[in-house]
Amino acid sequence: MNELLNKATRFLFFTGKGGVGKTSMSCAVAVGLAGQGKKVLLISTDPASNLHEVLETDLGSSPVPVNGVAGLDAMNINPMQAATEYRERMVGPYRGVLPDEAVQQMEEQLSGACTVEIAGFNEFSKFIGDEELIAQYDHVVLDTAPTGHTLRLLNLPSAWNDFIAGNETGSSCLGPVSGLAEQKSLYEQVVAALKNPQHTLLVLVARAEPMSLGEAGRASTELAELGLTNQHLILNGVFSDAGEDAVGQAFAQKAQASLDAMPAVLQALQKTEIPFRPHGVMGVDALKAVASNTADPAWLDAPDSLHAALPHAMENIQDWDALFQSLEAQGNGVIMTMGKGGVGKTVVASSIAAELARRGHSVLLSTTDPAAHVAETIGDGLDNLTIDRIDPKAETKTYCADVLTKNRGKLSAADLELLEEELRSPCIEEIAVFQAFARTVAQGQDQFIVLDTAPTGHTLLLLDSTEAYHREVAKSADDLPLEVKELLPRIRDPEFTKVLIVALPEATPAHEAEDLQRDLRRAGIEPFGWIINRSFAVSGTSDPVLCAKGLHETEYIREIASGLSTSRTVISPWVGEELSGAESLKLLTNTGMQLTA
Numbered sequence: 142m143n144e145l146l147n148k149a150t151r152f153l154f155f156t157g158k159g160g161v162g163k164t165s166m167s168c169a170v171a172v173g174l175a176g177q178g179k180k181v182l183l184i185s186t187d188p189a190s191n192l193h194e195v196l197e198t199d200l201g202s203s204p205v206p207v208n209g210v211a212g213l214d215a216m217n218i219n220p221m222q223a224a225t226e227y228r229e230r231m232v233g234p235y236r237g238v239l240p241d242e243a244v245q246q247m248e249e250q251l252s253g254a255c256t257v258e259i260a261g262f263n264e265f266s267k268f269i270g271d272e273e274l275i276a277q278y279d280h281v282v283l284d285t286a287p288t289g290h291t292l293r294l295l296n297l298p299s300a301w302n303d304f305i306a307g308n309e310t311g312s313s314c315l316g317p318v319s320g321l322a323e324q325k326s327l328y329e330q331v332v333a334a335l336k337n338p339q340h341t342l343l344v345l346v347a348r349a350e351p352m353s354l355g356e357a358g359r360a361s362t363e364l365a366e367l368g369l370t371n372q373h374l375i376l377n378g379v380f381s382d383a384g385e386d387a388v389g390q391a392f393a394q395k396a397q398a399s400l401d402a403m404p405a406v407l408q409a410l411q412k413t414e415i416p417f418r419p420h421g422v423m424g425v426d427a428l429k430a431v432a433s434n435t436a437d438p439a440w441l442d443a444p445d446s447l448h449a450a451l452p453h454a455m456e457n458i459q460d461w462d463a464l465f466q467s468l469e470a471q472g473n474g475v476i477m478t479m480g481k482g483g484v485g486k487t488v489v490a491s492s493i494a495a496e497l498a499r500r501g502h503s504v505l506l507s508t509t510d511p512a513a514h515v516a517e518t519i520g521d522g523l524d525n526l527t528i529d530r531i532d533p534k535a536e537t538k539t540y541c542a543d544v545l546t547k548n549r550g551k552l553s554a555a556d557l558e559l560l561e562e563e564l565r566s567p568c569i570e571e572i573a574v575f576q577a578f579a580r581t582v583a584q585g586q587d588q589f590i591v592l593d594t595a596p597t598g599h600t601l602l603l604l605d606s607t608e609a610y611h612r613e614v615a616k617s618a619d620d621l622p623l624e625v626k627e628l629l630p631r632i633r634d635p636e637f638t639k640v641l642i643v644a645l646p647e648a649t650p651a652h653e654a655e656d657l658q659r660d661l662r663r664a665g666i667e668p669f670g671w672i673i674n675r676s677f678a679v680s681g682t683s684d685p686v687l688c689a690k691g692l693h694e695t696e697y698i699r700e701i702a703s704g705l706s707t708s709r710t711v712i713s714p715w716v717g718e719e720l721s722g723a724e725s726l727k728l729l730t731n732t733g734m735q736l737t738a
Contacts, residue, residue: 142434145373145413146173150342152269152334153282156364157346158356159481160649162377163187165422165431166346166415167284168195172425173432174280175212182275183207183215184268185284186261191648192217192284197424202264209425214278220261227260261285262328270330292332292367336368343372345410349379349396352483358404365406374410376400380417380686388682391717419443419689421648443689451678454695457702457710461730464670464711465496468639472502475585475631477592478672479661480643481653485674489643489713490593492726498526503588507581509533509574531577533570540573575628582631582638583624601629601664632666639669644701646676646694655705670709671701674729680714 155167164187171183182204185192193200196215198207204214232247239247265283268274275281334340343364347357361372379400380392418437422428430437468476478490487508494506507529541564548560563569584590632638640661644654658668678691678698702710713729720726 142169142173142413142415142432144411145170145344145375146177146432148342148373148411149174149280150338150340150371151280152341153280153344154335154341154369155282155284155344155346156360158353158483159653160483160645160647161346161348161353162375162415162422163346164192164195164284164649165428166344166375166377167282168192169415169422169428169431170344171213171215171280171282172210172428174282175210176429176432179212179279180277181213181280181282182268182278183213183282183284184218184265185216186218186220186265187285191652194648195423195428207425210428218261218264220257220264223260223264224257227263228256262331266327266331269334270327292335292364338371341369341371343369344375345372345407346375346377347407348377349399350483351399351402354399354403354407356482358406361404361406361410372410374407374412376412376414378417379414382686384684386682386684386687388677388680388715388717389684389687392687392715395717417686417690419686420693437686440685440689443685443692444683447678447688447692447695450692450695454678454698455702455712456699457706458673458698458712459709461711464709465493465500465730467669467709468493469497469500469502469589471636473585473588474636475582475590475592475638477632477638477640478643479594479640479657479668481650481657484643484645484650484654485713486643487593488720488726489641489672489674489729490591491720492713492729493641494526494589494591495523495726496730497589497591498523501525504591505529505581505584505588506591506593507531507578508593529581531574531581533574536577537570537573541569576624579624579628582628585631585637601632601666629664633664635667635669638666640666641670641672642668642706643672643674646673646678646697646701648697651697651701651705654701658705668706668708670711671706673698673701673710673712675715676712677715679712680716682715 155163157163171181174181200217204216207213345357347353478486494504498504505527509531678694716728
């Protein structure tokens, strides 16, 4: 950590997938810099931010001193609120002017992650580009950096026009900066500061897991191509001291294998490795310990404490067999596993499909897994199961080519360039695979369809409002395939479609899953149940450190099972064994031993 603190520039931007520890690492660096006598401002624009919990300080939208850390101020920008205000500024003038369906379409266009990110960028830009506001600070630390898509969008002149007002091009995050034209010069200053290696250090945060490291590698490459070349990698939560416990040994081996295979672009970066801390990094004392490289205390009593706490945490957890009986009661239909990246949707979907097939049902498992390793995971020799793979890259390429072809000759060169950038947005892949999902879902009338990774509520509402707009205004809904027209009603039918939300028993994944549930409910979809995945609390470990991790998980197990989930909740253990073959998948869905432990 000392090496990172000593190379800190005026601005430090932290980025990484949800749940890797961006907030705790940005806080630890901010605390460490303040400990060196620096004056530091820490800003979060994370929609699921728990910055106030980590710093043990009540925060608002302007800087306040952090309790117990001299020289550190912090603030928590609420990008959701900023996005709501921005959306109303954009849409308000059209109420009563355009048809209601068109207004609804505009609102949904501006309800996606891109708009939230732009609105958050707008808010924190004031503290980066206005020297008067930050003159007193030696360092400004930002938890959650803008993505490459946002930075490219800001550089396109056509993004600053009113492109969204009349857009019918088929992209999903249309002109999200068009209502912020008065900020253009400020944005240009901020982007220039980001690209200056003398002023800005980009800190990539990842865990010792293949998906996390792969995402960090892609972000590193993309942002370097945009000029953010001064980068540093934090490897957070590396577990290495396994002792004699089999679960601990497997966990350490998996971590080391992931580090050995990390992308070459990350291997070339300077790195800071943070040891695994079972309770995460919560509170000023823990932050100071990370900043000073102080080891965690011993957790010798953790196994007994976990044993005592687990029964209360599991009060509203169902047995997997009860869930399967509920799922198979209809004899057919669609089962969707949904959740943020990295929570294990694919392997959970595979285990559900395998068990339904084992129970004698005809099952089609459709996956968007880019690694296409589902067939290897399930193995051969399982009757009643068919596997189909939707290739997101191929579907996206086809979709984008079709949209661009339809709009060449209709748009100016500048607007076409903007459209091309918007077709790189995170929302587009979901829309691109939408029709493939629609075709697959239609088959659920005759068998069970298990879908790994389904369109979110925002995507479904976006497509629904687009169809409504076309039907009422453009009169062109007739060219939509029948299965596309019928998809949303089918997904909203709780007898036909059962949505299972997959989450991890940790703060950020649980809160991101809560946001997903809210998103689905906006679209009129009530989740059938929740799956808490990869829990050390029910893994059977006796390692004191991993038992302490499990003890920490019980807080989130209770939060999900007794609060967020209003129906049924099941839990799967962290599994050290390689999941290869249908028999091994039973390890995820047979937790009877842990439920009575």
